[in-house]
Amino acid sequence: MKYQNARALLPEKLVRDIQNYVQGSYLYIPIQQEHKKQWGDNSGSKKLLQERNEQIAQAYRNGTCVKELAQRYFLTEHSIRRIIREEHNVQT
Template sequence: MCYIKAEDIFPKEIMDLIWEYVEGKNIYIPKKEGNRKKWAETTNTRKEIKIRNEAIYEEYNNGIDKESLAKKYFLSRKSIDRIILQEKRK
């Protein structure tokens, strides 16, 4: 994340208002509600997790125990249980 100096983008009148509330502090200005993206919308992460979860479920159905799956995929046993339950419901 890069920072932009507020003084470089806001007019003096707005800077005077900002200084009344948060002088010398970092603030975060979120995107407008309509401009927000869903988690992993711009990457392949959702697809990769879907493929991983399907593989976990297939391996479980082929007899691999949950502890081995947890170690193989570096997940907790609880996460493996959750993934198997979700995949079973599909």
């Protein structure tokens, strides 16, 4: 998270009002719930993991064994089975 100077963003009167409560400290202002994004939306991580999981499930359907997929993707066999199961549930 990047800190920003309140004087650069807020009207002077509002800065003075806030200073009555907080002097020279960091103040976290949470995002409004309706503007909140899900994990990975900004970075694209969520999409990359979804694509990887689809590739894993497809390779499994094409005959690649769980052990080989675990080695290829540096995951545990348990994780591979979970991904395959979740991808199967998405498709049905």
